[in-house]
Amino acid sequence: xxxxxxxxxxxxxxxxxxxxxxxxxxxxxxxxxxxxxxxxxxxxxxxxxxxxxxxxxxxxxxxxxxxxxxxxxxxxxxxxxxxxxxxxxxxxxxxxxxxxxxxxxxxxxxxxxxxxxxxxxxxxxxxxxxxxxxxxxxxxxxxxxxxxxxxxxxxxxxxxxxxxxxxxxxxxxxxxxxxxxxxxxxxxxxxxxxxxxxxxxxxxxxxxxxxxxxxxxxxxxxxxxxxxxxxxxxxxxxxxxxxxxxxxxxxxxxxxxxxxxxxxxxxxxxxxxxxxxxxxxxxxxxxxxxxxxxxxxxxxxxxxxxxxxxxxxxxxxxxxxxxxxxxxxxxxxxxxxxxxxxxxxxxxxxxxxxxxxxxxxxxxxxxxxxxxxxxxxxxxxxxxxxxxxxxxxxxxxxxxxxxxxxxxxxxxxxxxxxxxxxxxxxxxx
Numbered sequence: 001x002x003x004x005x006x007x008x009x010x011x012x013x014x015x016x017x018x019x020x021x022x023x024x025x026x027x028x029x030x031x032x033x034x035x036x037x038x039x040x041x042x043x044x045x046x047x048x049x050x051x052x053x054x055x056x057x058x059x060x061x062x063x064x065x066x067x068x069x070x071x072x073x074x075x076x077x078x079x080x081x082x083x084x085x086x087x088x089x090x091x092x093x094x095x096x097x098x099x100x101x102x103x104x105x106x107x108x109x110x111x112x113x114x115x116x117x118x119x120x121x122x123x124x125x126x127x128x129x130x131x132x133x134x135x136x137x138x139x140x141x142x143x144x145x146x147x148x149x150x151x152x153x154x155x156x157x158x159x160x161x162x163x164x165x166x167x168x169x170x171x172x173x174x175x176x177x178x179x180x181x182x183x184x185x186x187x188x189x190x191x192x193x194x195x196x197x198x199x200x201x202x203x204x205x206x207x208x209x210x211x212x213x214x215x216x217x218x219x220x221x222x223x224x225x226x227x228x229x230x231x232x233x234x235x236x237x238x239x240x241x242x243x244x245x246x247x248x249x250x251x252x253x254x255x256x257x258x259x260x261x262x263x264x265x266x267x268x269x270x271x272x273x274x275x276x277x278x279x280x281x282x283x284x285x286x287x288x289x290x291x292x293x294x295x296x297x298x299x300x301x302x303x304x305x306x307x308x309x310x311x312x313x314x315x316x317x318x319x320x321x322x323x324x325x326x327x328x329x330x331x332x333x334x335x336x337x338x339x340x341x342x343x344x345x346x347x348x349x350x351x352x353x354x355x356x357x358x359x360x361x362x363x364x365x366x367x368x369x370x371x372x373x374x375x376x377x378x379x380x381x382x383x384x385x386x387x388x389x390x391x392x393x394x395x396x397x398x399x400x401x402x403x404x405x406x407x408x409x410x411x412x413x414x415x416x417x418x419x420x421x422x423x424x425x426x427x428x429x
Contacts, residue, residue, distance in 0.1 A: 065153040069143045075158035077139050081126045085141050085158060091116045092146035096126060101136040108132055134198040134256035137162045167258045168197045171250045173205060173266065174282035176297060179273055180420045185234040186219050189281040189332045198257050199224045200250045207244040215239060226329045229319040243270045275408060276418040283316025283332050289426050293337050293358065293368055295384060295403045299417040301410065307341035307354050310374055310417060312361060336361040341374050350375035380406055382417060400427040
């Protein structure tokens with residue numbers, strides 16, 4: 001069973017990592033930080049000066065004082081997440097905590113303060129203030145006294161079990177045939193969508209040679225996990241020159257998922273040692289070069305006379321652990337970047353030359369301040385370069401880099417560009 005919610009420590013680490021890297025693709029996880037940390041701080045402040053702080057360790061209950069408030073009564077949570085409990089005397093507010101039933105050492109999520117109103121009974125839905133995926137949970141409610149009340153301390157927790165089930169989104173899978181390394185990579189590009197659903201236990205991508213049914217290669221992404229950085233797989237077993245049909249299948253734990261099986265197809269792919277192929281959404285980022293945007297992988301039908309798009313880099317934030325132990329989880333959310341070329345005067349023996357800017361694919365999105373040049377040579381190669389720009393502070397500096405590639409002629413004034421990501425070189429001045 002895989003829950004869709006990580007612990008608070010990981011959420012804090014993610015937010016810190018995002019704020020320090022200066023990336024333009026933050027991902028949905030940043031929102032988790034702001035919504036949940038505000039609740040955690042509330043819990044921390046509410047327990048200051050008392051004998052058993054709750055938020056400092058991520059647990060809702062440790063020891064119960066003899067001066068504790070009464071335990072909230074008649075606590076129930078139904079299958080839809082609707083809760084009800086009876087208030088207690090001298091309480092100022094209540095908070096609800098949710099735990100993985102199998103591991104209650106740390107809560108997964110905490111509600112905001114539910115103010116004591118004197119109504120006697122308090123109702124609501126835990127989904128309105130708590131975040132969790134599908135699975136088995138233990139839900140607890142604790143009563144807290146007013147900040148100025150020095151005679152009482154927080155109550156013992158009332159608890160009950162809750163099982164969350166539901167449907168999951170169809171998997172979005174992308175592939176990238178890299179002709180320079182002879183590698184086919186596959187990725188689950190909507191892994192973030194399962195954060196609050198249920199991660200698939202397995203995703204298989206099967207390549208079947210259309211001219212030879214015995215030539216079948218299955219690439220398996222097994223044990224999909226954000227925490228363990230498992231969202232992709234690759235193979236080098238495909239046959240050069242063959243065209244493959246592509247089928248995707250995925251499975252989930254049927255205990256919690258109402259639609260636990262999926263099958264679908266992707267566009268066929270022709271394997272060539274001279275031409276790369278990428279489908280929309282496939283993410284990559286060479287962290288040795290840039291913290292936010294990499295070069296494209298493929299550009300089809302680039303117009304030699306007019307320029308235009310020389311490829312799209314699909315938004316991607318890789319899994320990162322800093323030297324301080326802070327974690328940034330993989331994310332495919334963010335702004336895709338289009339490298340847009342404008343014809344320029346040729347130099348250095350190039351047959352065609354261009355300057356380029358990096359623009360957001362989505363209308364109204366923020367692009368990048370990076371600029372560069374593209375030079376296409378008669379021998380079937382090209383060089384793309386990002387310019388060096390010294391910022392006012394070091395974090396704003398854009399280091400220069402080069403990438404090599406090859407091109408194929410379509411015979412109609414357009415060419416296909418294939419970027420060799422093993423050739424990228426960074427220049428720091």
